[in-house]
Amino acid sequence: MAFKYLPHTEAEISDMLRTVGVATLDDLYAEVPDELKLKRDYDMPESKSELEVRRVFQQLGDKNKSLICFAGSGVYDHYTPSIIPTLVSRSEFLTSYTPYQAEVSQGTLQYIFEYQTMLADLTGLDYSNSSMYDGTTATTEAMFMALAVGKKKKRLLVASTLHPQTLRVLQTYAGFHGVNIELIAHKNGQTDFEDLQSRISEDVAAVFVQAVNYYGVIEDYAGFSDLCHAHKALFIVNCRPSTLSVVRSPGEWGADIAVGDAQSLGIPLGYGGPYIGFLCATKALVRKMPGRIVGATTDSEGKRAFVLTMQAREQHIRREKATSNICTNQGVMSLFVTIYMSLMGKQGLKEVNELSYAGAHYLCDALVKTGKFERVFSSPFLNEFCLRSTSDVTALQNHCLREGFHFGVRPETPGMEDCVTIAVTEKRTKEEIDKLVELIKNFQP
Amino acid sequence: MNNTYYGKLIFEISQPGRVGCSLPRNVFGNYSLDELPAALRRRSDTLLPEVDELSVVRHYTNMSNNNFGVDTGFYPLGSCTMKYNPKINDEMAADPKFTALHPSQPVETTQGALQLYDEVQRTLSEISGLHRFTLNPYAGAHGEMVGLMIIRTYHLRRGDAHRTKIIVPNSSHGTNPASAAVCGLQIVEVKSTEDGTVDVQDLIPLLDENLAGMMMTNPNTLGIFETQIPEIARLIHEAGGLMYYDGANLNPMLGVCRPGDMGFDVMHINIHKTFSTPHGGGGPGAGPVGVREDLAELLPNPQVCRLDDGTYSLCHHEKSIGYISRFLGNYGVLMRAYAYLLTMGREQIKRVGALSTLNANYIKESLKDCYELPIKGLCKHEFVFDGLKDKSTEVTTLDVAKRLLDYGYHAPTIYFPLLFHQSLMIEPTETESKSTLDAFIEVMRKIAEEAKTSPEIVKNAPHHTPVRRLDDVKAVREPKLTFKDLIES
Incomplete structure (x- = not known):
C-alpha cells in the first residue's frame, strides 16, 4: 500500500483512526449518502514509475515537431538566459503560496516589488500591479477599469490593428456587460486618427490601441490621448514590454493604462503558456487596479519590508462589489521576467531589439527582392512585418515546414488571405535566414 | 533563513x-x-x-532564502491544498519537445501536445463525473468565471435573460460573488445551519423564476460534507437553475464521490490544489471547467478534438461562449498535472481523499482540548478552530499564526471563513506523514501553553523570521509601490 507521495504506514493509519474514533477509512465518510459513493475504480491507467512516466512523455514529445520559428503574432521566440530556469525553479519560490504571511514571504514580495518597478518604468506609467494571467485577460481587466471610471458608459473604441485574439476575449467579456465594441479603421497599418475623431463622443469609456500592432507596425499616437481625455475616455495602450526600451512608451504617448503580455521577456513559446499579463496605470487610477499590489513598509523594528497592500480593492474584501475577481498573479512567471530584465538590464534589452530589428529588416528586404512578395504596409516596423505573397501562402508555408521552418502566421483579417506576418528575434542566425530565403526562392507553386 | x-x-x-x-x-x-x-x-x-x-x-x-514553501516545511493553509509538488512533473514540463512549440504551429506538428491535452481532459471527466472539460482557464477564479458565463449563456439561449440570481452559501469563497458580478449575475446568500451546512429551509424561499443557479463547494469551507446535496440539487433543478461546483475542495472527494454524481452541472478544478502543481507564490495555476453533456457545446474556444482517424485538431465551435484566453491556457501547468495523473494512476489517486481526511481529523481530535472547535464531528480535508479555547489570555488567532512561523511552520488560513471571529483553518493534505502532524500538534499545544504562561512572546511573534511583524496600515496610508517611490520619499 505504501506509496512515495502517501507516507502513511498501515500501523499509523490504525493509530490515527483510533485517535479520531472510527474503525476504518470508509467510516470517515459515514455521513455521505451511499447512493452518491463511487463504488468502482476510476477508469484510468495503472500507476506508473518515474521511468515509465518519462517514456510516456518521450513518446508524446516525439509526436511534436520543433521548428525554426519565424512566427510571432503576439508570441516571440526570444532567448532565455540559462540562469533563469535555475533560479525560478528554486522550490522556496515555486512551492510557496500567495504571500499572505509576509514575514516568511519576503522573497516573493520583494521580487514582485522589483517587477512592479520595472514594468512601471518600461511602460512609462506610475504603477504596475503584481501581474495578470496573460495579455488578453489583462486587456479585459483594463476594460473593467474603464467601465468603473466611466460609470454608465457602454462604448469602447478598439483599433482594428489590435490582435484578433485579444479582441475576441474582450468581446466575450464585454458581451456579459452590454458593452458595445466598435473598431477604428486603419490606414497603411496605422490607426486612423480621423476615424477615431469621427467616432469618439462622451459615451465612450475607453479607446484601445496596440502600439507595435498585429501586423508589426509601430504606430504613431500623436493627438490620441488629448482627444480621448477631451471626451473623458481612457486611452489604453496594449504593448509588448520587451520593445519599450527602444520604442516610445505608453506613458510617453499619454496613456492612462498600459496592458499586454510580457511573454517576450524571455519566456519560452511553451505552446501558449504559461505566459504573463501585465497592467500598469497612472497614479489617479491605482485604486481601481485589479489584482495584487505589493508595497513597501516597515516591520516592528523599523526595518524596510514588503507586503501585499491596498487589499480593500480586492474580491476577498469587497466580494461582489469588487471590479475584478482576480485573486492571484502569475507568480513565478513574474519572477521569470524580473530576472530577465535584471540580467539584460538597460543595455541588453536594447541590444535584443537592435538584433531583432536588423534580422527582420534583412529578411524583409531579401524576401521582397525574390519578387514573390511585396510589403503590405510601408509604415516603420520593429521585428515583425507583413508581406503580400504572389503564391498561395499555405502552400508556401507547407513547403518551408518540410524543411523545418515555421514561416510566419497568416493574418486572420478578411481580405488578407494572401498575406503572411513574419517575425525575427535575436535567436535567428544569418544562416537560418539565408536558408529560408533560399527555400522560398526554390518554391514552385 | x-x-x-x-x-x-x-x-x-x-x-x-x-x-x-x-x-x-x-x-x-x-x-x-x-x-x-x-x-x-x-x-x-x-x-x-x-x-x-x-x-x-x-x-x-x-x-x-527569505521565502517559505512546501519544500521548506509543513504548510497547513486551509482551502489551499498545499500538497507536495513532485519534481518529475516540473522536469517533464520543461521538455523542449513541448516548450519550443509556437501556438500557431500547424496541428500536424503538435500532435503530442494536443494528445496530452485531450488525455488530461478525459481523465478529469472520469474523476469528476462530468461529460467534457476545457483546460483553457488560467486559474480557479478564471475557471469559476467561465463556468458562470456558461450558466448565464445557457439561460440566455433559452430566452431566460431574467435568470440572473446565483445563490451562494454565506461561508463561500470571496471569489464566488466577485466572479458572478463579472458575468453580470447577482449573488444572493443562503444561511448556514448550526452545523455549518446549507439551511435548506432558508433556501426554498429564494427559489423563483429569476434563479440562474447555485454555487457550492462540497465539502464546504468548514470541511463539512453537505449531506443534503441530492435534495438541494433537486430543488435547484426544479426551479430551473443549474448547480455549480467550486472545485476548491475537491481533494477529499477523490476516490469517494464525484461532483457529477452529486447533481452538479458545471464545475471548475483547481489544478494547483488537487492535482499537485506548484502554487508558485500566486501562479501560474490552471482552472479547467467541466460540464454535463448538453452544455458541452458552450465550452470556450479553441477546443482540442480527437478526429475519427485518431489524430487531434483544434476546433472552434459556433455555439461556444467564445474565447476566454489566448490559446490553450497555461499549457505547462497541464503537463505537470498529466505527469501527476500518470504517476498516481487508478490505485493511488483513489486513496488521496480518505488520507487527506484522516490527516485533518487526526489534527482536529488531537488539539480540540486547547483550541475552540465550533463544529464538532467528522470533518473532511480541513476544519476550522475558532481561536484558542482559553480566551482569557487575549492571544488572538493572528498571534498564534505568527508564533507558528517562529517554529518553522507556515500558518493556517486565518480569519476565514467569516462565520467565526477567530477562524484558524487547517488543511494538512494527504502527503504529510504522521510524524510531521505529531510535531505540528506538539508545537500548537506549546503555543497554547505559552499563551497562558508568557503571552507577550506570542503577541510579539514572530521573533526569528527575516523580518518582524509588518505595519500594514502604513503600507496603505503611504503607498510605496515602486523603487522610485522609495527614493523620492
Missing part, C-alpha cells in the same frame, strides 16, 4: 556600465534602430538595473 543579506533591491546593487548578458554579434549589415522616426522612439532611458551575472544569481538565491 538568511537574515544578513535581507533587504537590498536589485536597483541598489546596480552599477552603471555593468552587464549581465552577452548576445550574438550583429552580422546583418547596416540596419539600425536609428532609422526609426524620432517620434516613435523612446525618449527617456529605462531605469533597468546594470548588474553582472553572478550578482543577479546571488540576489535571487538569497531572496529565495
Whole structure:
C-alpha cells in the first residue's frame, strides 16, 4: 500500500483512526449518502514509475515537431538566459503560496516589488500591479477599469490593428456587460486618427490601441490621448514590454493604462503558456487596479519590508462589489521576467531589439527582392512585418515546414488571405535566414 | 533563513556600465534602430538595473532564502491544498519537445501536445463525473468565471435573460460573488445551519423564476460534507437553475464521490490544489471547467478534438461562449498535472481523499482540548478552530499564526471563513506523514501553553523570521509601490 507521495504506514493509519474514533477509512465518510459513493475504480491507467512516466512523455514529445520559428503574432521566440530556469525553479519560490504571511514571504514580495518597478518604468506609467494571467485577460481587466471610471458608459473604441485574439476575449467579456465594441479603421497599418475623431463622443469609456500592432507596425499616437481625455475616455495602450526600451512608451504617448503580455521577456513559446499579463496605470487610477499590489513598509523594528497592500480593492474584501475577481498573479512567471530584465538590464534589452530589428529588416528586404512578395504596409516596423505573397501562402508555408521552418502566421483579417506576418528575434542566425530565403526562392507553386 | 543579506533591491546593487548578458554579434549589415522616426522612439532611458551575472544569481538565491514553501516545511493553509509538488512533473514540463512549440504551429506538428491535452481532459471527466472539460482557464477564479458565463449563456439561449440570481452559501469563497458580478449575475446568500451546512429551509424561499443557479463547494469551507446535496440539487433543478461546483475542495472527494454524481452541472478544478502543481507564490495555476453533456457545446474556444482517424485538431465551435484566453491556457501547468495523473494512476489517486481526511481529523481530535472547535464531528480535508479555547489570555488567532512561523511552520488560513471571529483553518493534505502532524500538534499545544504562561512572546511573534511583524496600515496610508517611490520619499 505504501506509496512515495502517501507516507502513511498501515500501523499509523490504525493509530490515527483510533485517535479520531472510527474503525476504518470508509467510516470517515459515514455521513455521505451511499447512493452518491463511487463504488468502482476510476477508469484510468495503472500507476506508473518515474521511468515509465518519462517514456510516456518521450513518446508524446516525439509526436511534436520543433521548428525554426519565424512566427510571432503576439508570441516571440526570444532567448532565455540559462540562469533563469535555475533560479525560478528554486522550490522556496515555486512551492510557496500567495504571500499572505509576509514575514516568511519576503522573497516573493520583494521580487514582485522589483517587477512592479520595472514594468512601471518600461511602460512609462506610475504603477504596475503584481501581474495578470496573460495579455488578453489583462486587456479585459483594463476594460473593467474603464467601465468603473466611466460609470454608465457602454462604448469602447478598439483599433482594428489590435490582435484578433485579444479582441475576441474582450468581446466575450464585454458581451456579459452590454458593452458595445466598435473598431477604428486603419490606414497603411496605422490607426486612423480621423476615424477615431469621427467616432469618439462622451459615451465612450475607453479607446484601445496596440502600439507595435498585429501586423508589426509601430504606430504613431500623436493627438490620441488629448482627444480621448477631451471626451473623458481612457486611452489604453496594449504593448509588448520587451520593445519599450527602444520604442516610445505608453506613458510617453499619454496613456492612462498600459496592458499586454510580457511573454517576450524571455519566456519560452511553451505552446501558449504559461505566459504573463501585465497592467500598469497612472497614479489617479491605482485604486481601481485589479489584482495584487505589493508595497513597501516597515516591520516592528523599523526595518524596510514588503507586503501585499491596498487589499480593500480586492474580491476577498469587497466580494461582489469588487471590479475584478482576480485573486492571484502569475507568480513565478513574474519572477521569470524580473530576472530577465535584471540580467539584460538597460543595455541588453536594447541590444535584443537592435538584433531583432536588423534580422527582420534583412529578411524583409531579401524576401521582397525574390519578387514573390511585396510589403503590405510601408509604415516603420520593429521585428515583425507583413508581406503580400504572389503564391498561395499555405502552400508556401507547407513547403518551408518540410524543411523545418515555421514561416510566419497568416493574418486572420478578411481580405488578407494572401498575406503572411513574419517575425525575427535575436535567436535567428544569418544562416537560418539565408536558408529560408533560399527555400522560398526554390518554391514552385 | 538568511537574515544578513535581507533587504537590498536589485536597483541598489546596480552599477552603471555593468552587464549581465552577452548576445550574438550583429552580422546583418547596416540596419539600425536609428532609422526609426524620432517620434516613435523612446525618449527617456529605462531605469533597468546594470548588474553582472553572478550578482543577479546571488540576489535571487538569497531572496529565495527569505521565502517559505512546501519544500521548506509543513504548510497547513486551509482551502489551499498545499500538497507536495513532485519534481518529475516540473522536469517533464520543461521538455523542449513541448516548450519550443509556437501556438500557431500547424496541428500536424503538435500532435503530442494536443494528445496530452485531450488525455488530461478525459481523465478529469472520469474523476469528476462530468461529460467534457476545457483546460483553457488560467486559474480557479478564471475557471469559476467561465463556468458562470456558461450558466448565464445557457439561460440566455433559452430566452431566460431574467435568470440572473446565483445563490451562494454565506461561508463561500470571496471569489464566488466577485466572479458572478463579472458575468453580470447577482449573488444572493443562503444561511448556514448550526452545523455549518446549507439551511435548506432558508433556501426554498429564494427559489423563483429569476434563479440562474447555485454555487457550492462540497465539502464546504468548514470541511463539512453537505449531506443534503441530492435534495438541494433537486430543488435547484426544479426551479430551473443549474448547480455549480467550486472545485476548491475537491481533494477529499477523490476516490469517494464525484461532483457529477452529486447533481452538479458545471464545475471548475483547481489544478494547483488537487492535482499537485506548484502554487508558485500566486501562479501560474490552471482552472479547467467541466460540464454535463448538453452544455458541452458552450465550452470556450479553441477546443482540442480527437478526429475519427485518431489524430487531434483544434476546433472552434459556433455555439461556444467564445474565447476566454489566448490559446490553450497555461499549457505547462497541464503537463505537470498529466505527469501527476500518470504517476498516481487508478490505485493511488483513489486513496488521496480518505488520507487527506484522516490527516485533518487526526489534527482536529488531537488539539480540540486547547483550541475552540465550533463544529464538532467528522470533518473532511480541513476544519476550522475558532481561536484558542482559553480566551482569557487575549492571544488572538493572528498571534498564534505568527508564533507558528517562529517554529518553522507556515500558518493556517486565518480569519476565514467569516462565520467565526477567530477562524484558524487547517488543511494538512494527504502527503504529510504522521510524524510531521505529531510535531505540528506538539508545537500548537506549546503555543497554547505559552499563551497562558508568557503571552507577550506570542503577541510579539514572530521573533526569528527575516523580518518582524509588518505595519500594514502604513503600507496603505503611504503607498510605496515602486523603487522610485522609495527614493523620492
